[in-house]
Amino acid sequence: MPILEVEHIRKYFDRTEVLKDISFSLEKGQVVSIIGSSGSGKTTLLRCLNFLERPDKGIIRVNGETLFDADDPKTQQESEIRKKRLHFGLVFQSFHLFPQYTALQNVMLAKELLAKELPNYKTERKKIHAEIEIQASELLDQMGLGDRMGNYPHQLSGGQCQRVAIARALALSPDILCFDEPTSALDPELTGEVLKVMKELAEKNTTMVIVTHEMAFARDVANHVIFMDDGHILEQGDPIEVFEHPKEERTRQFLARFTQG
Amino acid sequence: MEQILDQLPIVLKALNIGFLQTLKLFFVTLIGAFPLGLIIAFGSMSRFRPLSYFTKFIVWIVRGTPLMIQLLIIYYFPGLVLHNPIWGGGETGRFLAASVSFILNYACYFSEIYRGGIQGVPIGQEEAGLVLGMTKGQIFFKITLLQMIKRIVPPMSNEIITLVKDTSLARIIALQEIIWAGQAFMKGSQGISGAIWPMFFTAFYYLLWNGVLTVLLGRLEKKLDYFK
Numbered sequence: 001m002p003i004l005e006v007e008h009i010r011k012y013f014d015r016t017e018v019l020k021d022i023s024f025s026l027e028k029g030q031v032v033s034i035i036g037s038s039g040s041g042k043t044t045l046l047r048c049l050n051f052l053e054r055p056d057k058g059i060i061r062v063n064g065e066t067l068f069d070a071d072d073p074k075t076q077q078e079s080e081i082r083k084k085r086l087h088f089g090l091v092f093q094s095f096h097l098f099p100q101y102t103a104l105q106n107v108m109l110a111k112e113l114l115a116k117e118l119p120n121y122k123t124e125r126k127k128i129h130a131e132i133e134i135q136a137s138e139l140l141d142q143m144g145l146g147d148r149m150g151n152y153p154h155q156l157s158g159g160q161c162q163r164v165a166i167a168r169a170l171a172l173s174p175d176i177l178c179f180d181e182p183t184s185a186l187d188p189e190l191t192g193e194v195l196k197v198m199k200e201l202a203e204k205n206t207t208m209v210i211v212t213h214e215m216a217f218a219r220d221v222a223n224h225v226i227f228m229d230d231g232h233i234l235e236q237g238d239p240i241e242v243f244e245h246p247k248e249e250r251t252r253q254f255l256a257r258f259t260q261g
Numbered sequence: 262m263e264q265i266l267d268q269l270p271i272v273l274k275a276l277n278i279g280f281l282q283t284l285k286l287f288f289v290t291l292i293g294a295f296p297l298g299l300i301i302a303f304g305s306m307s308r309f310r311p312l313s314y315f316t317k318f319i320v321w322i323v324r325g326t327p328l329m330i331q332l333l334i335i336y337y338f339p340g341l342v343l344h345n346p347i348w349g350g351g352e353t354g355r356f357l358a359a360s361v362s363f364i365l366n367y368a369c370y371f372s373e374i375y376r377g378g379i380q381g382v383p384i385g386q387e388e389a390g391l392v393l394g395m396t397k398g399q400i401f402f403k404i405t406l407l408q409m410i411k412r413i414v415p416p417m418s419n420e421i422i423t424l425v426k427d428t429s430l431a432r433i434i435a436l437q438e439i440i441w442a443g444q445a446f447m448k449g450s451q452g453i454s455g456a457i458w459p460m461f462f463t464a465f466y467y468l469l470w471n472g473v474l475t476v477l478l479g480r481l482e483k484k485l486d487y488f489k
Contacts (some may be wrong), residue, residue: 050391050392051391052388052391052392082391082394082395082396083394085391085392085394086394088392089392090392092385092388092389094385096383096385096386096388096389097389098386098389098404099408099488099489100407100408100411100487100488109393109403110390110393110394110395113394113395113399113403114394152487152488152489153488153489154488154489168393169392169393172393172394
């Protein structure tokens with residue numbers, strides 16, 4: 001059973017249709033890259049998965065459970081949406097770290113707030129807090145930021161900020177981790193360190209949906225590539241197939257711009 | 262000059278008592294207007310149109326008319342027009358009426374500062390909180406609030422300093438604050454009459470207190486410099 005199924009998603013902003021009948025599915029442990037030019041609807045699609053936008057039509061299922069069905073108001077209750085979001089993590093293009101918290105606190109905050117809802121929180125507060133801190137520092141270690149835990153975001157480089165943001169998303173152990181152009185706001189020489197940790201996550205079979213302009217990364221790391229154009233999925237499939245033998249003329253044009261540099 | 266030196270102890274004592282009332286009004290206004298301003302800010306930002314229009318209307322009235330008139334209306338209206346003098350006649354009643362007027366007036370000014378501060382926090386902060394499963398309340402108190410406070414300290418300092426001086430308007434309903442205490446020596450009080458200098462002297466109290474506040478607010482601003 002696929003971990004994620006997206007069926008016939010449509011989204012309008014006013015009268016402009018930005019997502020036109022999007023369907024795809026994803027197996028556990030797989031990485032899907034979504035490529036395409038700006039304005040093709042890639043980011044809106046990710047925002048729909050994270051319930052930051054509400055699709056006007058379509059169904060989103062995770063592990064067979066229907067999280068969202070545009071025709072079923074019961075799946076759209078505000079109180080439920082908060083819990084459903086936890087199936088997904090989202091790494092933003094411009095990080096959106098919380099500036100008043102250190103790297104470590106950024107990673108811990110959400111989990112600490114969720115822990116307050118645990119039935120044994122009051123009695124085992126210290127133990128729970130310690131566990132969260134250990135997990136958070138392990139994640140930052142894994143991101144190569146073991147010596148940066150006490151730094152505030154403004155004291156970190158863009159690449160370091162983005163790695164903190166990845167750790168923050170991982171802290172809640174989402175089923176599917178989404179990336180929205182994670183390297184687009186970075187200096188070219190800092191993209192490498194972010195792509196490296198993403199590659200490590202892929203090797204550990206983290207299920208990921210990655211919107212990116214890094215074509216080499218999409219080709220080498222992803223198991224599946226989706227090419228979006230004007231709100232449609234124009235072409236999808238095995239990365240080698242899509243990159244080496246694109247079926248559509250539009251895909252060829254788009255990829256040509258990158259291979260020519 | 263010699264005469265002034267003789268009068269000084271009596272005058273200072275009276276001014277100190279008046280200034281205590283000034284400070285009381287100052288603090289009561291802040292304590293009331295800080296939270297009320299936040300509520301008004303949320304009202305004016307509400308997506309429920311009737312509520313946001315209503316709050317914006319109130320803010321327009323309060324900011325669009327002189328505080329002195331508001332003091333007079335709030336103090337005299339219940340007694341003169343409704344024949345129900347809710348404030349009573351004494352100093353306590355005058356203080357209550359002045360507090361209500363100042364809190365309402367300053368809450369409206371604060372609400373606009375809060376609104377600017379909240380809207381100045383990038384939307385990405387809220388979205389980051391949302392995707393991490395936080396509630397709207399958690400996002401406000403754990404993420405937005407401190408960033409908002411950092412943004413509003415400079416404009417808020419301005420308003421707070423203005424408030425110190427605005428408390429003198431309460432003189433219009435005969436609240437016994439420092440201006441009232443200084444003026445008493447013009448009309449005659451405790452054997453001193455026709456003395457204008459005590460009135461002028463009150464300026465030092467305002468100046469001193471604003472000096473203290475400027476230093477404290479400057480420190481707060483610096484304290485919040487640890488993040489950007």
